[in-house]
Amino acid sequence: MKTVFINCSPKNRFCASSYFAFLQRLFVGGKKVNEKLRSPADHARILEQLRDAQTVVFCLPLYVDGIPSHVLRFLEEMEGFCKENGLHLSLYCIANNGFIEGKQNEPLMQSFEHFCTRAGLRWGGGVGIGGGVMLNVTRILFLVDVGLLLLNTLLSVVNTGSFFAKGAWISFGENAALLLFFNLGVLFYLARMGRHIRKGSFSGKKYTRILLPSFVFILFADIFFVIISLFEGGLFRGWLAKKEYRA
Ligand SMILES: Cc1cc2nc3c(=O)[nH]c(=O)nc-3n(C[C@H](O)[C@H](O)[C@H](O)COP(=O)(O)O)c2cc1C
Structure with a gap:
């Protein structure tokens, strides 16, 4: 098939x-x-x-x-x-x-x-x-989590000689479970x-x-779009600027 x-x-x-x-x-x-x-x-x-x-x-x-x-x-x-x-x-x-x-x-x-x-x-x-x-952002957060786990494992090897950083694994497990729950x-x-x-x-x-509860979603969505607006031409320039028509 x-x-x-x-x-x-x-x-x-x-x-x-x-x-x-x-x-x-x-x-x-x-x-x-x-x-x-x-x-x-x-x-x-x-x-x-x-x-x-x-x-x-x-x-x-x-x-x-x-x-x-x-x-x-x-x-x-x-x-x-x-x-x-x-x-x-x-x-x-x-x-x-x-x-x-x-x-x-x-x-x-x-x-x-x-x-x-x-x-x-x-x-x-x-x-x-x-x-x-x-939801798309959760996959980035997961990769960041994996990166942090690797970094902590490396630090643990350097500082204590142990490959198992217990705290890092617990925090990774908690974050991964939360991201999984959202999905x-x-x-x-x-x-x-x-x-x-x-x-x-x-x-x-x-x-x-x-x-995710709607009120939490709205809060995060608002923060996200304010940050995006700042990167894409500034908050008020982006919203209030005269729009040009592009064919
Ligand atoms: C031109 C345009 C129109 C959109 N219209 C809607 C809409 O009517 N309702 C909605 O919930 N999201 C709307 N969105 C948001 C997209 O559906 C949303 O960003 C989606 O996750 C993009 O998927 P993609 O990353 O696969 O392109 C719109 C986005 C754009 C750019």
Whole structure:
């Protein structure tokens, strides 16, 4: 069985879609192909990959409560391609959004469902994930944790000659457990969808989010965006500056 994972985020690197695609791949067997859809230059290459595939998984961000426009352009072309070549792939979708409620991806899911009907594909369902940006940050925090553990182990070897820095391992375990907890909803639904992808069956639409109380999420999101605004042109310059239209 061949499954094509299409990361549809227009970002060059460090996008949430690639994180969720990575997690989903852990639960899918057979031949797995990773593709990136960022511009029309990617269309022909991806369509060729679909020719002998049984399953396609779209991993994408929610833009203005819907499918990003560059993905819509691709779907238009894909519809014609599938009809011309008699393809009846199973299509699954992993959508993530910035706000906390994953349910906001419902209109996007419906668009994919309608697309499948039009293109003659089998709609397999999807997972809508809220707090995608923050979940994506958890993987960086995990790597930082691993780095700290290695550093502490090194210091322990130098200072005491022991490879086992107990305090560092306890702190690593606590942090890793917390990060895992934030991701539990996502892991559960992606594991569940992985089972359906393997069987080629319908998984339904499921919505989850970062497992964090909303008031904590809002606090951290506000701090995050203030910092980002400062880096991207200054707080008030960024918000109040006259916007220039760029075609
Ligand atoms: C143009 C644009 C529109 C967006 N619209 C929404 C939206 O309607 N609702 C929402 O919750 N997040 C929205 N977001 C946030 C993205 O969905 C969020 O940042 C997502 O994690 C990006 O995924 P990626 O890193 O895979 O590109 C929007 C972001 C951009 C750039």
